[in-house]
Amino acid sequence: xxxxEHTLRVRYGETDQMNVVYHANYAxxxxxxxxxxxxxxxxxxxxxEEMGVEMxxxxxxxxxxxxxxxxxxLTVRTQLRQLPERYSIDFHxxxxxxxxxxxxxGKVTLFxxxxxxxxRVRMPESLHQRLAPFFAQDTRD
Amino acid sequence: xxxxEHTLRVRYGETDQMNVVYHANYAxxxxxxxxxxxxxxxxxxxxxEEMGVEMxxxxxxxxxxxxxxxxxxLTVRTQLRQLPERYSIDFHxxxxxxxxxxxxxGKVTLFxxxxxxxxRVRMPESLHQRLAPFFAQDTRD
Amino acid sequence: xxxxEHTLRVRYGETDQMNVVYHANYAxxxxxxxxxxxxxxxxxxxxxEEMGVEMxxxxxxxxxxxxxxxxxxLTVRTQLRQLPERYSIDFHxxxxxxxxxxxxxGKVTLFxxxxxxxxRVRMPESLHQRLAPFFAQDTRD
Amino acid sequence: xxxxEHTLRVRYGETDQMNVVYHANYAxxxxxxxxxxxxxxxxxxxxxEEMGVEMxxxxxxxxxxxxxxxxxxLTVRTQLRQLPERYSIDFHxxxxxxxxxxxxxGKVTLFxxxxxxxxRVRMPESLHQRLAPFFAQDTRD
Numbered sequence: 001x002x003x004x005e006h007t008l009r010v011r012y013g014e015t016d017q018m019n020v021v022y023h024a025n026y027a028x029x030x031x032x033x034x035x036x037x038x039x040x041x042x043x044x045x046x047x048x049e050e051m052g053v054e055m056x057x058x059x060x061x062x063x064x065x066x067x068x069x070x071x072x073x074l075t076v077r078t079q080l081r082q083l084p085e086r087y088s089i090d091f092h093x094x095x096x097x098x099x100x101x102x103x104x105x106g107k108v109t110l111f112x113x114x115x116x117x118x119x120r121v122r123m124p125e126s127l128h129q130r131l132a133p134f135f136a137q138d139t140r141d
Numbered sequence: 142x143x144x145x146e147h148t149l150r151v152r153y154g155e156t157d158q159m160n161v162v163y164h165a166n167y168a169x170x171x172x173x174x175x176x177x178x179x180x181x182x183x184x185x186x187x188x189x190e191e192m193g194v195e196m197x198x199x200x201x202x203x204x205x206x207x208x209x210x211x212x213x214x215l216t217v218r219t220q221l222r223q224l225p226e227r228y229s230i231d232f233h234x235x236x237x238x239x240x241x242x243x244x245x246x247g248k249v250t251l252f253x254x255x256x257x258x259x260x261r262v263r264m265p266e267s268l269h270q271r272l273a274p275f276f277a278q279d280t281r282d
Numbered sequence: 283x284x285x286x287e288h289t290l291r292v293r294y295g296e297t298d299q300m301n302v303v304y305h306a307n308y309a310x311x312x313x314x315x316x317x318x319x320x321x322x323x324x325x326x327x328x329x330x331e332e333m334g335v336e337m338x339x340x341x342x343x344x345x346x347x348x349x350x351x352x353x354x355x356l357t358v359r360t361q362l363r364q365l366p367e368r369y370s371i372d373f374h375x376x377x378x379x380x381x382x383x384x385x386x387x388g389k390v391t392l393f394x395x396x397x398x399x400x401x402r403v404r405m406p407e408s409l410h411q412r413l414a415p416f417f418a419q420d421t422r423d
Numbered sequence: 424x425x426x427x428e429h430t431l432r433v434r435y436g437e438t439d440q441m442n443v444v445y446h447a448n449y450a451x452x453x454x455x456x457x458x459x460x461x462x463x464x465x466x467x468x469x470x471x472e473e474m475g476v477e478m479x480x481x482x483x484x485x486x487x488x489x490x491x492x493x494x495x496x497l498t499v500r501t502q503l504r505q506l507p508e509r510y511s512i513d514f515h516x517x518x519x520x521x522x523x524x525x526x527x528x529g530k531v532t533l534f535x536x537x538x539x540x541x542x543r544v545r546m547p548e549s550l551h552q553r554l555a556p557f558f559a560q561d562t563r564d
Contacts, residue, residue, distance in 0.1 A: 011451060011454065011455055011458075012298055012299070012304070012454055012458065012468075013298055013304040013306055013307075013451050013454065015298050015299040016294055016295055016297050016298065016299070017294070017297040017298070017299065017301045017352055018195055018197065019299045020197075022294070022295040023168060023172075023197075023198040023201065024165050024166070024168035024169050024172070024295055025165070025295075027164060027165035027168060028165050028434060028436050031164075031165070031434065031435055031436060032434055035434075035435065035494070044494060045435075045494070046493055046494040054159055056159065056161075056164075056205070056208075057164040057205055058204070058205050059202075059203070059204050059205065060164065060201070060202070060203045060205075061200075061201070061202045061203075062200070062201045062202075063199070063200050064197070064198055064199050064200065064201075067197075070299055070469055071458070071467060071468070071469040152310060152313065152314055152317075153313055153317065153327075153439055153440070153445070154310050154313060154439055154445040154447055154448075156439050156440040157435055157436055157438050157439065157440070158435070158438040158439070158440065158442045158493055160440045163435070163436040165436055166436075169293060169295050172293065172294055172295060173293055176293075176294065176353070185353060186294075186353070187352055187353040211328055211440055212317070212326060212327070212328040300477055300479065302479075305450060305454075305479075305480040305483065306447050306448070306450035306451050306454070307447070309446060309447035309450060310447050313446075313447070336441055338441065338443075338446075338487070338490075339446040339487055340486070340487050341484075341485070341486050341487065342446065342483070342484070342485045342487075343482075343483070343484045343485075344482070344483045344484075345481070345482050346479065346480055346481050346482065346483075349479075
């Protein structure tokens with residue numbers, strides 16, 4: 001399993017008149033978490049795009065458990081529970097507040113898309129190589 | 142069943158560098174769809190809040206099927222498949238493009254919250270009365 | 283002078299915990315106003331981009347006079363006070379509430395950029411032709 | 424003069440289809456810069472609100488000089504050039520990229536508002552005390 005954590009602070013404009021973070025912004029927090037998770041591998045999503053692979057989101061699920069508020073320092077925890085073998089990748093993501101309480105939990109599925117051909121492709125080798133060590137039994141053929 | 146449709150136009154700032162609508166914005170489109178669906182009942186979500194009931198989102202699922210682009214005129218279709226009898230309400234929501242193709246499909250669950258007591262409550266009577274006629278077998282006691 | 287008006291409704295996620303529209307969203311409202319103003323000329327900004335001209339913002343000024351709130355129906359008034367003769371264009375924009383009160387007032391300067399050469403260019407002829415009739419003394423050579 | 428700097432990374436959803444940061448997001452970057460500038464004084468804007476003072480934006484000016492792109496690490500520089508003596512406060516703000524090039528420059532004027540009376544007030548004493556040492560000739564009576 002691969003896990004990475006990233007902290008971010010809630011911005012004023014991310015709140016709504018219920019005095020909490022507007023629910024759609026959690027999808028953005030998740031995206032920041034994925035970007036930073038990939039960076040911990042010594043790669044960047046920006047580089048992946050420059051190498052010709054985009055990762056559009058194909059499914060998003062978020063369960064909202066507690067409110068997050070302006071200026072809260074949140075931790076986004078991003079997990080890969082298995083090494084993706086084909087065209088898509090599942091990120092399990094949690095958001096925790098400063099007291100370690102779970103704020104929200106979700107799953108985001110993306111696929112790998114060749115920018116030129118606009119076809120689905122397998123995970124770029126550069127990413128696969130960096131992830132494989134986290135998955136002991138991995139035997140990609 | 143209760144169904145309402147609302148059209149909206151994709152704004153420039155809602156796109157991202159993949160030249161499509163950034164995925165988190167669909168949650169906002171869904172919210173606009175719910176607001177306008179309630180308005181077709183002769184009520185407004187704003188009035189519901191003023192009467193003391195908030196509706197926080199508790200679960201969100203979105204499946205992304207096709208890309209939406211800048212300046213596209215999208216239709217948000219909002220459905221209630223059953224009359225909520227207790228504290229929460231499920232909206233089934235689709236987004237279609239101008240050619241009637243399904244862009245995204247999702248489900249959003251919200252609950253009814255009393256603004257003063259901060260406790261879950263049942264659907265406000267004003268909303269229940271307006272929705273009941275759409276559900277033939279409804280027999281709320 | 284060329285003037286166009288467009289109405290839009292404040293979305294929930296556009297409010298912040300001060301119970302008003304978050305100030306950065308006015309820049310988005312202005313942009314929607316410009317898009318719709320161009321559309322009234324029988325052209326679309328999308329088409330202009332497809333024809334190879336982008337219009338990046340180079341200066342933005344907004345004065346905030348009154349608060350706008352969730353579900354308010356706002357009118358964005360967009361004016362060109364003179365026909366742009368060179369590389370940039372100034373839009374004067376106001377936002378009014380349902381009672382006709384001025385909410386915000388601003389000016390947005392954009393320039394015309396050739397997407398291929400990345401150089402500044404003059405206003406596309408297709409846009410100039412449609413705007414010229416609004417400016418009596420116009421004598422573009 | 425009081426100056427503070429804060430770095431932030433451009434998020435994917437903050438770009439638009441021109442492959443640059445959407446112009447309205449700079450207003451948000453400025454706001455994050457102000458929040459963090461106040462925090463360096465040992466105070467937080469959140470605490471100021473809890474103590475009963477809000478700071479609505481009354482005027483915003485941004486000049487856009489260079490494009491910012493996805494994943495860029497930007498520095499927001501926030502300056503007070505004089506100690507506010509009455510109801511409003513002017514922040515001069517710049518955004519620089521990693522090579523130290525100026526991306527955007529602006530000024531944001533806010534005023535101090537009592538949350539209960541909804542009237543303009545002077546700068547809270549807690550903030551004034553922390554700022555005064557940065558302004559040698561300050562002689563607030």
